Amino acid sequence: MPKHTFKLNGETVTVKVADDVRLLWVLRDILGVTGPKYGCGINVCKACTSHINGKAFNPCAVPIDQIKRTDEITTIEGLPDAPDGGGGDLHPMQEAWLDRDVAQCGYCQPGQIMAAVALVRRAKRQGREITDADLDGIRNICRCGTYTRIREAIKQGAEQM
Numbered sequence: 663m664p665k666h667t668f669k670l671n672g673e674t675v676t677v678k679v680a681d682d683v684r685l686l687w688v689l690r691d692i693l694g695v696t697g698p699k700y701g702c703g704i705n706v707c708k709a710c711t712s713h714i715n716g717k718a719f720n721p722c723a724v725p726i727d728q729i730k731r732t733d734e735i736t737t738i739e740g741l742p743d744a745p746d747g748g749g750g751d752l753h754p755m756q757e758a759w760l761d762r763d764v765a766q767c768g769y770c771q772p773g774q775i776m777a778a779v780a781l782v783r784r785a786k787r788q789g790r791e792i793t794d795a796d797l798d799g800i801r802n803i804c805r806c807g808t809y810t811r812i813r814e815a816i817k818q819g820a821e822q823m
């Protein structure tokens with residue numbers, strides 16, 4: 663079985679797994695990192711949203727052999743340790759989520775938060791505030807319909823990042 667090495671939440675990890683196994687199953691089933699959720703498995707629902715090199719991506723759509731040794735994968739478990747994590751137990755975006763009492767069943771919420779952080783980072787790189795059009799562009803599905811609170815929390819979290 664081929665070996666694959668990459669960085670996960672600040673640690674170097676090596677897994678022995680076939681080249682075509684997609685990263686979401688490597689994370690969840692082999693490495694036991696269950697923050698990224700399995701919803702559709704076909705890059706549609708965004709429940710698995712995580713970060714690669716600081717940007718949002720959907721690991722259900724990426725075979726492990728496309729991940730390079732130098733790639734840094736961050737799941738919600740590693741988010742507080744990100745450079746914009748604020749040095750606390752939770753990332754400012756997670757704090758905003760709690761403050762706004764966003765989650766209902768919670769299943770989609772790790773992906774929502776990871777998408778939110780990536781969006782705010784992108785806007786900051788561009789030297790601007792997030793807009794309603796940015797928020798409209800988040801495509802993560804929430805079966806419980808928490809969209810209004812998600813939007814409020816993203817705006818609040820962005821102020822602390």
Ligand code: FES
Pocket residue numbers: 699700701702703704705706707708709710711720721722723
């Ligand atoms: S499980 Fe990855 S996008 Fe749906």
Ligand code: FES
Pocket residue numbers: 765766767768769770771803804805806807808
């Ligand atoms: S909180 Fe239930 S799916 Fe979003």
